[in-house]
Amino acid sequence: xxxxxxxxxxxxxxxxxxxxxxxxxxxxxxxxxxxxxxxxxxxxxxxxxxxxxxxxxxxxxxxxxxxxxxxxxxxxxxxxxxxxxxxxxxxxxxxxxxxxxxxxxxxxxxxxxxxxxxxxxxxxxxxxxxxxxxxxxxxxxxxxxxxxxxxxxxxxxxxxxxxxxxxxxxxxxxxxxxxxxxxxxxxxxxxxxxxxxxxxxxxxxxxxxxxxxxxxxxxxxx
Amino acid sequence: xxxxxxxxxxxxxxxxxxxxxxxxxxxxxxxxxxxxxxxxxxxxxxxxxxxxxxxxxxxxxxxxxx
Numbered sequence: 001x002x003x004x005x006x007x008x009x010x011x012x013x014x015x016x017x018x019x020x021x022x023x024x025x026x027x028x029x030x031x032x033x034x035x036x037x038x039x040x041x042x043x044x045x046x047x048x049x050x051x052x053x054x055x056x057x058x059x060x061x062x063x064x065x066x067x068x069x070x071x072x073x074x075x076x077x078x079x080x081x082x083x084x085x086x087x088x089x090x091x092x093x094x095x096x097x098x099x100x101x102x103x104x105x106x107x108x109x110x111x112x113x114x115x116x117x118x119x120x121x122x123x124x125x126x127x128x129x130x131x132x133x134x135x136x137x138x139x140x141x142x143x144x145x146x147x148x149x150x151x152x153x154x155x156x157x158x159x160x161x162x163x164x165x166x167x168x169x170x171x172x173x174x175x176x177x178x179x180x181x182x183x184x185x186x187x188x189x190x191x192x193x194x195x196x197x198x199x200x201x202x203x204x205x206x207x208x209x210x211x212x213x214x215x216x217x218x219x220x221x222x
Numbered sequence: 223x224x225x226x227x228x229x230x231x232x233x234x235x236x237x238x239x240x241x242x243x244x245x246x247x248x249x250x251x252x253x254x255x256x257x258x259x260x261x262x263x264x265x266x267x268x269x270x271x272x273x274x275x276x277x278x279x280x281x282x283x284x285x286x287x288x
Contacts, residue, residue: 045282049275069272070265075233090232091265096275101242 014118014175024112027181031107034185038105050097066095098197106188113180123170234258246272 047053051064071092077085143152228239236255240262245251250263264272 041282045278049278067271067275069268071268072263072265073232074261074263076259096271099240099242099246100275100279101246 011118015116018116023114023179027110027112027183031110031183034183035106038185042105046097046100050095050100066097068093069096069099105185107183108186108188109182109184111180111182113178113182115178117174117176119172119174119176121172229262231255231258231260233260238262243276246276 047064050067052067053062053064055061055063071094073090073092075088075090077088079085139154141152141154143150145151228237230236231238231253234253234255234257236253236258238251238253238260240251241249245262245264248264248269250261252262253260
């Protein structure tokens, strides 16, 4: 029978060598790194597309000014007599930044699942059976004569034996591990400040109703 | 920067639903109030600016998808 280590596997020993920090930390770091790259890409896009830079880019002297686009609000006019008049167009400016369909994508969920199963089993089935069978058989006959001598001797012997022995041994070790990482990237909600800015712009579209005798105040310059 | 923002109609206070990408391409959006005929659209003089921005955005999306 071959020499085997029949001791059961130490569970603590099996798990002590696992790089738990790497298993958990690596996916989280990868998610954070992906977020950083996405944010950098989006920021670079916004700065290069939605702003004009009058200074030196990437320095403290950089001066970014938002690119404005002109929007038009068209309203129909119905004259006193009920006929259609010339539509009135109101133009207003919006920062391109506020209307670009650029999603704030980010990895918002990282799930790390690690299953490890260590199996150790040992069984020894020993079966010994001895079967012995013996049989003997004998016969003898003799015959003697006188005068013209005659003699006859006959004999027979028979024997058999049977031995059987068997032993079964079973030893099994198995390790299995499953490592699953689920990362989900979703659209982040707009920051409260951006929402407020957009709301302010949409409200500023509304025409200003002047009271009788009031004069419009010019908007302060930049 | 949502794809489907909405603004208050300056005429009647109703809602004007916008699709930012379509608006930047020149589509016109009207007030959801059936009695209001206000229409908002991009001025023709800003078409080049928005087209340039959308082209750059599409380039970024192509790079990201690779």
